[in-house]
Amino acid sequence: MNSRRDFLQKIAGSALALPVLSSFAPRELMQADETPYQGPVLRVAILGLGSYGERVAEAMKDCKRAKLVGVISGTPSKVKTWQAKYGIPEKNCYNYENYDQIKNNPDIDAVYVITPNGLHKEQSIRVAKAGKHVICEKPMAVNAKEAQEMVDACKAAKVKLLIGYRMHFEPKTLEIIRQRKAGEFGKVLFFQGLSGFIIGDPTQWRLNKKLAGGGAMMDIGVYSINGSRYMIGEDPIWVTAQETKNNPQKFKEGVDETIQFQLGFPGGAVASCLSTYSMNNLDRFFLNGDKGFAEMAPSTGYGPIKGRTNKGELEYPHVTHQTVQMDEMSDIILQGKQPIVPVDGEEGLKDMKIVDGIFLAVQTGKKVDLKL
Template sequence: MDSRRDFLQKLTFSAIGLPLLTFSGLASAEATNLIYEQPYQGPVLRVAIMGLGSYGTRVAEAMQSSKKAKLVGVISGTPSKVKDWQAKYNIPAKNCYNYENFDAIKNNPDIDAVYVITPNALHHDQVIRVAKAGKHAICEKPMAINAKEGQEMVDACNKANVKLLVGYRLHFEPKTLEIIRMREAGEFGKIMFFQGLSGFTIGDPNQWRLNKQLAGGGAMMDIGIYSVNGARYMVGEEPVWVTAQETKTDPVKFKEGVDETIQFQFGFPSGAVASCLSTYSMSNLDRFFLNGTEGFAELHPATGYGPIKGRTHKGELTQPHQTHQTVQMDEMAAIILEGKKPVVPVDGEEGLKDLKIIDAIYLAAKTGKKVDLTV
């Protein structure tokens, strides 16, 4: 009804604004601007969200606008949240689980995939359980807390013949994809340098992100991974070495094993280099800059929920903003159900590469040595 009403309103406004428009002109205008959008009738990915916190809520809200993905179930350790989500999203009781009994999704044909949005250290076991239940797994980043765990997750999903995807929403972001297109077309010339700045001032000192047992680290595992991943898709290569330096100004808030600030540098096979910053103690840091012999590209903000803003040596990037999580879920549904190949991968192997690099960053920061990489 809303779509039909919007269509009629547009048609009325057009008629008012163009009183002398001929019938053929009206038909042409209708054909080009006022086409009634037919409802999507293809396959739909039925998703249960595991972890009903702030980001799980953001994903759930965004999925209400998805065409190819539908929220059909929840998994949570908080009964009151389950009850609230049931009422808000019309989720049947048979599709509601807790962390102890969710293996029973194996016998629920109404759930195709589980989106794991829990603290980092829980991803490994939860994704493997999802795979053993025969369901596709979508996992928030970082995929795990180290490469060893990540490899075990990839292996488990391969063994179960289910997909493992990682929540790299920016791999579908229009301005980001335009820069990748320009780079691949040679419009920047030879890529020489990338800078990634990822940071904010973190609040509550008691939150799980500052608990090594749950987070697996500190800023690097939460915000720094954006510059790790961004360096790879912006430059279009995999780094072959890394150096890193850690700075800690508040050892009370940032306890042992919880990094506050890390600067890190990459070298790439072509000779390009990257310089990046990951921090929990400085704000206004969300910028990517790519420099080549023939031009440049900048995203600022580069990784927030949007709108992303960008420019190149050719001018401002004007691709329209779309809710990242809505696009992500539609695209992931197409990957799982239709075999679609994204421009930038979002699979478990992609997540594993980031974990190998993060392991190397931590090692470089600890030892002060240059660490060679093979990802």
């Protein structure tokens, strides 16, 4: 099946992960540390054992500060397979009917929700009410209303809500952010984000309005939305958008095929972005200032990410995004570490407000003001 996961996996190529780079000091490579890690370890259960769940599980084998200890699935055969593959004890295995009982399991700290978008809200709130920290894959919900309910539920339960923004820990991304903050690009004027691929199987959940909440925008377009914010360093204040649909048989009502959208930022910068399920070779960010530029292509795939600025290529080893993400999220949850780019529920909520604004702009043909 040709899906976003296949698309991102192809981008990854055959590059091997090299020594991990500190996501908080992207210019300094960490030397291999043979000293056993003695600090706290985040014990994680994965809810949803699909292809991306397995990618996360494989990446967590190399984590020092996070460990896969449990699974939640509606497919018993998958549970058995994962038990054998990852050494998961029976007492840490749940199905979709009984995982509220996780509240009685002291051996699980957090649950990573990796299911279709339309299920995120209910499942995340159930996890929160069970007293476990929530890590939810992006987009965090199908609209801002649901996202706000998730934020409120986690606050009420006094648990953390983090969103799976793996690019927020990617070294080349962080180096460009560092350079922009240091003023090396001057006044930021323009951002372009291109996110898209040709999607396959028309029966998959990503083309189901109820499960996906939309089409390409909810799947791949959110990368350009989020990328525009961390590359420019501001939140947008208005949006305009236009939709093109050439295949209404495949892309039903409420499932977008291609959307172009424009964002305006308080400092005067503008962004021009494309989200599509009908074109390949689209994974590029470009940031332009009055003193320099930065380009990333690929910009959001599983790696290796490639980046350059007006000063030349960015040379950093490829790191496995999900390994770094889960170790850093362990530090955020257990040690209160503050990431350079937020990954909390409020960050995800902002993206959902922009998504809502994009869909409204498509429907009305008007500029929509954003209040994030």
